[in-house]
Amino acid sequence: MHIQEELSQRHVLSLTVSNEAGILARIAGLFTARGYNIDSLTVADITDDHAISRITIVTSGPPKVIDQIIAQLDRLVPVHKVTDLTEAGPFVERELALVKVAGVGEDRIEALRLADVFRAKVVDTTIGSFIFELTGTTEKVDNFVALMRQIGLVEVGRTGVVGLMRGKEAN
Amino acid sequence: MAEKSGADILVECLVDLGVEVVFGYPGGAVLPIYDALYNHPTIRHVLVRHEQGATHMAEGYARSTGKPGVVLVTSGPGATNAVTGITDALLDSIPMVVITGQVPTQLIGTDAFQEADTVGITRHCSKHNYLVKTPGRLAEVVHEAFHIATTGRPGPVVVDIPKNVQIATAPYARPELKVHASYRPQTKADAAAIDAAVEMLAAAERPILYTGGGVINSGAQASALLRELAALTGAPVTSTLMGLGAFPASSDQWLGMLGMHGTYEANWAMNQADLILCVGARFDDRVTGRLDAFAPNSRKIHIDIDRSSINKTVDVDLPVVADVASALDDMIALWKQRGHQRQDLSGWWARIADWRAKRSLSYPETGEEIMPQRAIADLYQACVATGKDVIITTEVGQHQMWAAQHFGFEAPNKWLTSGGLGTMGYGFPAAIGAQMGNPDSITICIAGDASIQMNIQELGTATQYRLPVKIFILNNEYMGMVRQWQELTYESRYSNSYSDSLPDFVKLGEAYGWTGIRIEGPQDLESGIRQMLDTPGPVIVDCRVAKLSNCFPMIPSGAAHTDMLLDPNQIAGIMSDEAKALV
Ligand SMILES: Cc1ncc(C[n+]2csc(CCOP(=O)(O)OP(=O)(O)O)c2C)c(N)n1
Ligand SMILES: [Mg+2]
Numbered sequence: 001m002h003i004q005e006e007l008s009q010r011h012v013l014s015l016t017v018s019n020e021a022g023i024l025a026r027i028a029g030l031f032t033a034r035g036y037n038i039d040s041l042t043v044a045d046i047t048d049d050h051a052i053s054r055i056t057i058v059t060s061g062p063p064k065v066i067d068q069i070i071a072q073l074d075r076l077v078p079v080h081k082v083t084d085l086t087e088a089g090p091f092v093e094r095e096l097a098l099v100k101v102a103g104v105g106e107d108r109i110e111a112l113r114l115a116d117v118f119r120a121k122v123v124d125t126t127i128g129s130f131i132f133e134l135t136g137t138t139e140k141v142d143n144f145v146a147l148m149r150q151i152g153l154v155e156v157g158r159t160g161v162v163g164l165m166r167g168k169e170a171n
Numbered sequence: 172m173a174e175k176s177g178a179d180i181l182v183e184c185l186v187d188l189g190v191e192v193v194f195g196y197p198g199g200a201v202l203p204i205y206d207a208l209y210n211h212p213t214i215r216h217v218l219v220r221h222e223q224g225a226t227h228m229a230e231g232y233a234r235s236t237g238k239p240g241v242v243l244v245t246s247g248p249g250a251t252n253a254v255t256g257i258t259d260a261l262l263d264s265i266p267m268v269v270i271t272g273q274v275p276t277q278l279i280g281t282d283a284f285q286e287a288d289t290v291g292i293t294r295h296c297s298k299h300n301y302l303v304k305t306p307g308r309l310a311e312v313v314h315e316a317f318h319i320a321t322t323g324r325p326g327p328v329v330v331d332i333p334k335n336v337q338i339a340t341a342p343y344a345r346p347e348l349k350v351h352a353s354y355r356p357q358t359k360a361d362a363a364a365i366d367a368a369v370e371m372l373a374a375a376e377r378p379i380l381y382t383g384g385g386v387i388n389s390g391a392q393a394s395a396l397l398r399e400l401a402a403l404t405g406a407p408v409t410s411t412l413m414g415l416g417a418f419p420a421s422s423d424q425w426l427g428m429l430g431m432h433g434t435y436e437a438n439w440a441m442n443q444a445d446l447i448l449c450v451g452a453r454f455d456d457r458v459t460g461r462l463d464a465f466a467p468n469s470r471k472i473h474i475d476i477d478r479s480s481i482n483k484t485v486d487v488d489l490p491v492v493a494d495v496a497s498a499l500d501d502m503i504a505l506w507k508q509r510g511h512q513r514q515d516l517s518g519w520w521a522r523i524a525d526w527r528a529k530r531s532l533s534y535p536e537t538g539e540e541i542m543p544q545r546a547i548a549d550l551y552q553a554c555v556a557t558g559k560d561v562i563i564t565t566e567v568g569q570h571q572m573w574a575a576q577h578f579g580f581e582a583p584n585k586w587l588t589s590g591g592l593g594t595m596g597y598g599f600p601a602a603i604g605a606q607m608g609n610p611d612s613i614t615i616c617i618a619g620d621a622s623i624q625m626n627i628q629e630l631g632t633a634t635q636y637r638l639p640v641k642i643f644i645l646n647n648e649y650m651g652m653v654r655q656w657q658e659l660t661y662e663s664r665y666s667n668s669y670s671d672s673l674p675d676f677v678k679l680g681e682a683y684g685w686t687g688i689r690i691e692g693p694q695d696l697e698s699g700i701r702q703m704l705d706t707p708g709p710v711i712v713d714c715r716v717a718k719l720s721n722c723f724p725m726i727p728s729g730a731a732h733t734d735m736l737l738d739p740n741q742i743a744g745i746m747s748d749e750a751k752a753l754v
Contacts, residue, residue: 071483
């Protein structure tokens with residue numbers, strides 16, 4: 001007997017939650033307890049009084065599972081609202097990456113040239129290295145990192161995705 | 172404003188919330204609370220023998236009274252011992268509040284004596300939980316905890332209180348109920364959904380009402396409304412294990428329980444129905460069997476207070492997110508307003524009559540041994556004959572299924588069993604809790620020889636509080652349900668399923684001051700049962716039953732409703748790995 005995997009789709013979920021002790025463990029633990037995927041998870045408080053946080057989760061699964069994830073998140077007591085940005089309409093998603101690249105001579109120049117194409121900023125430099133700061137979609141960051149790998153990638157730090165619905169309404 | 176200690180605030184809240192009984196066990200981290208409860212005029216504390224017992228007692232109390240069960244245990248081992256019962260209450264949606272002591276806040280995280288991460292451990296087996304770090308927050312949290320435990324889909328809520336928070340003081344006034352703005356269970360259905368549900372029901376030619384524990388949780392009114400809707404539509408009614416009693420077993424419209432050990436008629440009617448109205452049930456794997464073969468030609472309406480239960484395993488045509496009583500009330504009102512008449516369902520009932528004619532609950536009887544089914548049937552008759560209110564609890568195994576099949580329930584809250592988690596060790600403490608809440612009822616735990624040993628220590632609790640509970644053990648000297656699966660899947664290799672070295676249950680009971688009765692064979696059955704029911708105090712009955720009987724009908728894991736096994740001769744012996752891999 002072999003275990004079969006189901007086809008999955010990527011979804012970006014945006015949650016507003018009460019900013020209280022254990023909330024992150026509650027959400028992350030729900031994903032592990034029920035066997036859901038987390039590709040990235042970001043959290044930070046978003047109100048003046050620090051009472052509410054926004055959590056953005058990139059997950060993947062078959063449509064039925066995504067529906068379950070939303071319903072399960074929604075019934076957690078401190079969760080105010082769950083929006084599936086992928087379903088709800090056009091939205092903006094960004095992540096920030098710090099990308100350290102080492103190299104000399106032509107590699108160094110090529111790294112700068114590529115950074116320019118990607119609108120990455122140099123935030124640290126030594127004679128033999130740069131750290132680039134890049135924001136963009138996950139795909140854009142992936143592409144940049146892939147190119148840098150060929151030049152002399154040392155290490156990468158990424159924030160994971162945050163997202164908001166387009167248009168003037170709050171979510 | 173007068174200041175009070177955290178312990179006094181807690182006890183004051185419990186009084187305000189109408190708590191009459193607390194099931195608990197003391198320890199270092201709850202001593203201040205125990206002191207506040209000392210000689211308390213209104214709150215009765217039941218001292219258990221093991222914290223798991225306390226949780227199941229609270230469940231039994233809750234399920235039989237409709238009020239939340241309350242548990243009080245110490246930190247560390249007290250809290251971890253409570254985890255099974257908390258999980259059980261989560262899976263069966265039982266309202267329960269568990270108060271756990273914790274090491275003082277300044278010691279949290281230091282691996283202090285009897286420190287356990289209680290909120291961490293219980294986060295995913297409770298409906299919600301709290302660590303209260305200041306006495307000033309305590310009242311508000313306790314009130315919210317009870318609100319969350321009892322509203323929406325009920326469940327267990329854990330309140331972890333460090334010892335210094337129990338001792339420190341804070342100004343206290345009875346709090347207003349402040350609930351998380353994000354907690355707002357939907358209890359009233361959308362009008363459009365009710366409208367569609369009524370029209371679908373009115374047009375159905377082969378309808379069936381598939382009901383579950385949600386009807387019980389919704390309160391006595393929900394059961395009354397279910398009966399009314401059944402009368403209006405003339406539809407057959409079946410129920411999950413958890414829902415037994417919501418609809419009377421004596422009704423002509425009753426098909427019996429459905430699912431793995433359900434009746435032939437209930438499962439076939441589900442399979443052949445054109446409309447399934449699911450009321451407070453959740454399409455559990457024990458009910459559906461093989462999913463792709465489940466009720467293939469039906470449209471499905473699902474009434475549930477928990478949206479996450481809808482479309483979780485089975486896709487439905489019409490979700491109705493609401494409290495059962497509210498939704499049924501709305502449906503009945505609209506049905507009447509539209510002037511709908513009962514459909515002519517005679518063709519449908521004729522087919523059901525054919526399935527009933529299979530008499531799927533019948534069992535062979537030689538007269539030499541007591542068949543376990545006979546023991547339950549006789550117990551049922553004897554209970555009816557007492558004319559008294561009877562509450563039945565069960566442990567987990569074959570005896571549980573036989574009890575569900577052969578005991579008839581006429582009213583809600585009289586049948587307490589561990590459905591979702593299937594916890595051996597639930598039944599006996601649940602009976603103690605039910606007896607506490609219903610002093611005038613006859614409370615009987617139908618047990619197995621193996622399960623009863625899982626919380627047998629609570630014999631002392633019943634003795635101490637003079638609770639006249641009865642334990643009726645169907646003693647087959649096996650973990651019968653395990654043995655049955657081994658026959659089905661592993662060519663009868665009985666790996667570790669024989670109950671060796673059983674105690675003498677009669678003497679064991681007597682050692683605790685109980686009456687012990689042994690029923691050896693068919694000739695003693697009636698008199699033994701009568702003696703049990705006539706004895707005023709607690710009684711343990713060791714009823715020796717046929718050792719190798721199996722529970723039928725049975726839908727093996729991964730099989731369709733239509734592939735039901737009706738008798739032992741159909742047992743195949745070896746299953747595919749795919750089927751074996753299912754639970
Ligand atoms: C705590 C726990 N452990 C293990 C099981 C698995 N299990 C289910 S039924 C059963 C055997 C029960 O034996 P007994 O109480 O004698 O009941 P019988 O089936 O013989 O009626 C076991 C071990 C369980 N349900 N709960
Ligand atoms: Mg047994």
